[in-house]
Amino acid sequence: MNGRIVDVSALSSDDLERWRALAEDVVEPNVFYEPEFVVPTHQHFGEGRGIRLVVALSPDGSWQAALPFESVPGDTRWPFPHASNAGPGLYEYTSLGTPLLRGDPAESARALLDALLAHRSALGRVFTFHLVTTTMPGGRALLDEIARRRCAVHVWGTSERAAVVAADRRPTSWQDLVSTKRARVLRRRLRLLRDALGGDEQHPLALVRSAQDIDAYLAFEMGSWKGGEDGPAFARRDGGAEWWRTVFEGFSTRGDGHLLELTVDGGQTAYMGTFLSSGRSVFCMYDAYAPAFGSFSPGSLGRLLVNEHFSVSGAYDLLDTCMDPSRYPDQTQHFPDRVSTVSLTVALGPWPVHGALRLRTTAGRAVHRLRDRLGED
Numbered sequence: 246m247n248g249r250i251v252d253v254s255a256l257s258s259d260d261l262e263r264w265r266a267l268a269e270d271v272v273e274p275n276v277f278y279e280p281e282f283v284v285p286t287h288q289h290f291g292e293g294r295g296i297r298l299v300v301a302l303s304p305d306g307s308w309q310a311a312l313p314f315e316s317v318p319g320d321t322r323w324p325f326p327h328a329s330n331a332g333p334g335l336y337e338y339t340s341l342g343t344p345l346l347r348g349d350p351a352e353s354a355r356a357l358l359d360a361l362l363a364h365r366s367a368l369g370r371v372f373t374f375h376l377v378t379t380t381m382p383g384g385r386a387l388l389d390e391i392a393r394r395r396c397a398v399h400v401w402g403t404s405e406r407a408a409v410v411a412a413d414r415r416p417t418s419w420q421d422l423v424s425t426k427r428a429r430v431l432r433r434r435l436r437l438l439r440d441a442l443g444g445d446e447q448h449p450l451a452l453v454r455s456a457q458d459i460d461a462y463l464a465f466e467m468g469s470w471k472g473g474e475d476g477p478a479f480a481r482r483d484g485g486a487e488w489w490r491t492v493f494e495g496f497s498t499r500g501d502g503h504l505l506e507l508t509v510d511g512g513q514t515a516y517m518g519t520f521l522s523s524g525r526s527v528f529c530m531y532d533a534y535a536p537a538f539g540s541f542s543p544g545s546l547g548r549l550l551v552n553e554h555f556s557v558s559g560a561y562d563l564l565d566t567c568m569d570p571s572r573y574p575d576q577t578q579h580f581p582d583r584v585s586t587v588s589l590t591v592a593l594g595p596w597p598v599h600g601a602l603r604l605r606t607t608a609g610r611a612v613h614r615l616r617d618r619l620g621e622d
Contacts, residue, residue: 248360250367251298253287253313256280264298267308272350273383274523277339281495282521283313289488290334291315299328299364301356303347310357312344314372322401322590323602327369331588335375340406340528340567342376342586343384350386358390365593371602372593376404376586384586391591397599399606402588407570407577409552412525412562414581419553422581431549438541444509452550455504455517459493462504462533465517469533479531489519489531496521503527505554507547513537516547520555525562527555542575549579 251260261280268279276282287296294316301310315332319325329335330342346353361372378384391398409422420428439450455461463479463486471478479485496502501523507516518532529551534543548566555564565584570577592602 247302247304247356248363249300249302250364251300252294253284253291253296253298256284263306263308264311267311267345267347268523270347271345271383271524272348272353272386273343273346273378273381274526275341275343275345275383276496276501276521276523276526276528277341278311278313278343278345279523282339282492285488285491285495286334286338289484290338292333296332296334299357299360299368301353301360303356308345309348310344310346310353310360312357312361313339314368316369317373322373322399323369323371323605325369325371327371327373329373329375331373331375340376341378341565342374342588343378343381344387346383346386350382351389354383354386354390357387358394362593368593370593370595370598371590373588373590375402375588377589379403379585379587381584388587396594397592397602397606399590399602400587401590404569404586404588405583406586407566407568407573407580408582408584409556409564409580410562410582411556411564415559416553416556418557419549419579422552422556423579427578431546434542434546438507438515438538438543438546439509441538441541442509442513442515444512448510450507450509452505452507452516452547452554455506457504457506459490459497459502459504459519462517462519462531463490465514465535466531466533469536471533478533493519493521505547505551507543507550515541515543518547518551520551522561525560527561527564529564529566529568545576545579548576552579 264280283296296313296315299312300308303309313335314328314330315335317329317332344357377387416422435450444450466478467480479489493502501521503520505518506514508514515538516534519530521528521530555561566580568577592599
């Protein structure tokens with residue numbers, strides 16, 4: 246059997262080394278499934294059995310593919326306990342569900358599905374995939390292999406995320422990425438924010454790599470609206486500050502943690518953001534703005550300049566904001582491209598499981614059609 250299920254709580258040093266080697270050589274980077282992200286997430290937020298991995302092994306024992314998952318109880322998508330990469334910890338803290346695949350994507354996707362099928366009893370005979378990319382190589386290879394095997398599938402969600410595919414356009418400034426009309430409005434906003442921060446032509450507003458450490462961001466976030474009562478600031482969550490400090494420092498050690506701030510020559514900070522990268526992809530993570538400058542839209546302007554910072558550098562081919570344009574319409578207007586994802590439940594067998602999932606999918610479609618028809622009446 247060329248596959249294993251690995252408990253994150255019981256990783257050996259060899260497992261960790263093989264996992265890191267896989268993450269450094271994938272066809273589609275996913276920071277959320279790298280050990281620097283998953284291990285702290287399991288330690289701070291793992292529930293029940295916590296986070297585990299389905300791993301496909303190469304003949305030499307190296308990891309060819311890996312997919313984190315949690316065990317979840319029955320729900321509206323499948324009525325019995327099963328495996329999911331949208332369990333409580335992964336759903337809350339990860340923003341992409343495409344597995345790590347090495348080498349030829351089709352071959353690695355085939356090996357991963359073989360591992361899933363080999364362990365289907367332990368996985369509950371069904372696997373729920375959340376946020377798999379549909380057009381990028383890793384996600385596409387997985388979806389193609391699922392279709393090739395004729396597994397029963399229930400697609401229950403599709404989404405888009407604002408992005409810049411810099412490899413396709415190679416912008417020279419943020420103004421290359423928005424319309425002429427919008428650029429005019431944003432230039433005015435930037436001037437107004439610069440003036441409010443005490444800058445001028447000789448002291449411009451700039452997004453710079455912060456010389457401070459991650460604790461500066463955590464404190465800045467607490468001073469923003471996120472730090473208010475019931476706000477989502479990390480320091481307000483049990484273990485949240487410790488978790489993000491550990492994740493960010495883990496990526497920073499290898500040069501892939503980015504702390505940026507919007508300021509005028511080291512003066513007051515209007516915006517601060519943290520970002521993680523892997524290979525030639527950057528994933529926007531958490532940011533905040535100073536409420537004193539709220540009337541100048543510093544959060545929106547900060548993201549605009551983040552867009553320029555990474556897309557113009559030439560070091561990255563993809564900036565994935567991890568933001569849903571329908572929820573953040575103003576901010577995502579700064580990003581011209583989209584990353585499409587799909588969420589689906591897949592039957593691993595045997596045949597009665599495939600039949601039951603197909604029946605559930607057919608019944609669901611009938612209910613939706615009936616609901617639409619009643620709505621028309």
